[in-house]
Amino acid sequence: MLSSTSSSRPASPAGGWGRTWCLTILAGLAAVSALEATARAKGVTPSWSVGSESWSVEAAELGPRDVAIIGTSRILSGVEPEALSRRMGRPAHQLAINATSMLPVLEWLAAREDFEGLVLADVTPRLEFQEGFDRHAAAERFVRDFRDYFRSPARRLDSPLSRFVQTHLACRSPGFALLAPYRDRHASGGRLDRMTVEGTRFVRLEFRKDAGDPGEKEVQPASAAPAGPAELEVLFTRFATAARAIGRRGGRVVFLYMPVSGRLAVAEERDFPRVIYWDRLVAAAGAEAVHFKDMPELAYFTCPDGEHLDGPDAARFTEALASVLAARR
Numbered sequence: 001m002l003s004s005t006s007s008s009r010p011a012s013p014a015g016g017w018g019r020t021w022c023l024t025i026l027a028g029l030a031a032v033s034a035l036e037a038t039a040r041a042k043g044v045t046p047s048w049s050v051g052s053e054s055w056s057v058e059a060a061e062l063g064p065r066d067v068a069i070i071g072t073s074r075i076l077s078g079v080e081p082e083a084l085s086r087r088m089g090r091p092a093h094q095l096a097i098n099a100t101s102m103l104p105v106l107e108w109l110a111a112r113e114d115f116e117g118l119v120l121a122d123v124t125p126r127l128e129f130q131e132g133f134d135r136h137a138a139a140e141r142f143v144r145d146f147r148d149y150f151r152s153p154a155r156r157l158d159s160p161l162s163r164f165v166q167t168h169l170a171c172r173s174p175g176f177a178l179l180a181p182y183r184d185r186h187a188s189g190g191r192l193d194r195m196t197v198e199g200t201r202f203v204r205l206e207f208r209k210d211a212g213d214p215g216e217k218e219v220q221p222a223s224a225a226p227a228g229p230a231e232l233e234v235l236f237t238r239f240a241t242a243a244r245a246i247g248r249r250g251g252r253v254v255f256l257y258m259p260v261s262g263r264l265a266v267a268e269e270r271d272f273p274r275v276i277y278w279d280r281l282v283a284a285a286g287a288e289a290v291h292f293k294d295m296p297e298l299a300y301f302t303c304p305d306g307e308h309l310d311g312p313d314a315a316r317f318t319e320a321l322a323s324v325l326a327a328r329r
Contacts, residue, residue, distance in 0.1 A: 056149035067092035071122020087322030094201035100138035110242035125272035130224040207304035236284040264306030
C-alpha cells in the first residue's frame with residue numbers, strides 16, 4: 001500500500017499513450033491513403049494552384065539574372081519553365097496570370113532595381129489593348145499580395161509546404177472532390193479533357209484527340225472594344241518605360257506573340273490588327289519581338305481550342321522558342 005505521504009503515483013498502463021498515438025497516426029494514414037486511391041481512380045493527378053499564393057512563391061524565388069515568364073493563359077500553358085531553364089542555362093519562373101494584362105507585372109519587374117534578367121512577355125491583344133484599365137486589376141492584386149507575402153514569415157514557410165503537398169498528393173489538389181475530378185469539362189466547347197498545374201505553375205493541358213478544327217465555328221464578334229488613340233498612347237508609353245528600365249540595367253525584354261488558330265486567329269486580326277497594335281508596340285518599346293508567324297520553327301503550331309497549346313506541343317514549342325532566343329542572342 002502506498003504511504004499517504006509518498007510522492008509516488010500509480011503507474012499508467014505500459015505504453016498506453018504510445019499505443020494511442022500509433023493507432024491515431026495509422027488511422028490518419030489509412031484515411032489519407034483511401035482518399036488518395038479514390039482520387040487516382042477518378043483520374044485526378046497532383047496539381048497546384050495558379051492563384052496569387054503560388055505566384056508569390058515563384059516571385060520570391062526570382063533571382064536577379066533569372067528568366068521571368070509573364071503574360072496570360074497562353075504562355076502559362078505554352079512555355080514549360082523547366083525545359084526553358086535547361087536550354088537557357090538559368091532558372092525560369094512562371095509568373096503569368098490568367099485573364100489579365102501582363103503590364104503591371106512588367107512594371108513590377110522594372111521597379112526591381114536588382115533585376116537584370118530576361119523577361120519573356122506574352123502579348124495577348126484583347127487583354128493588353130482593350131478599352132478601359134480594369135483588365136489590369138487582377139495582376140495589380142497579385143503584385144500587392146506579394147508585398148504582404150514577403151512581409152509574412154509564416155506565409156513564406158506555409159506556401160512552399162503547400163506546394164510540396166499538393167504536387168505529391170492528388171487528394172490535396174485544389175480542385176479535388178470525391179464526385180468531381182479536377183477537370184474543366186465545359187471549357188473550350190468541351191475540348192479540354194484535363195488540366196494539371198505543376199509545381200512550377202506550368203499548366204499542362206490535355207485536349208481530346210477528336211477536338212476537331214478550331215476554325216470550324218463561325219467567327220464571333222469582339223467581346224470588348226479596342227482602346228482609343230489617347231489610351232493606346234498611354235499604354236505604349238508604359239510598355240516602353242518599363243522595357244527600357246530593364247534594358248538599362250543589362251536585362252532583356254522579349255515580347256512574344258503566342259500561336260493562335262482558326263476562328264480566334266481570324267477574330268484577333270480583325271479586331272486588333274497586327275500593324276496597329278503589335279507592330280506599334282514593338283516600335284514604341286524598342287524591345288525584341290518574336291511573333292510566331294514570323295518564325296518557321298514556331299509557325300506550324302496549332303491550338304486545339306484556338307489559343308492554348310496541347311501538352312506535348314507545349315514541350316516542343318518551348319524547345320523551338322529557346323532555340324530562337326539563343327540564336328538571336
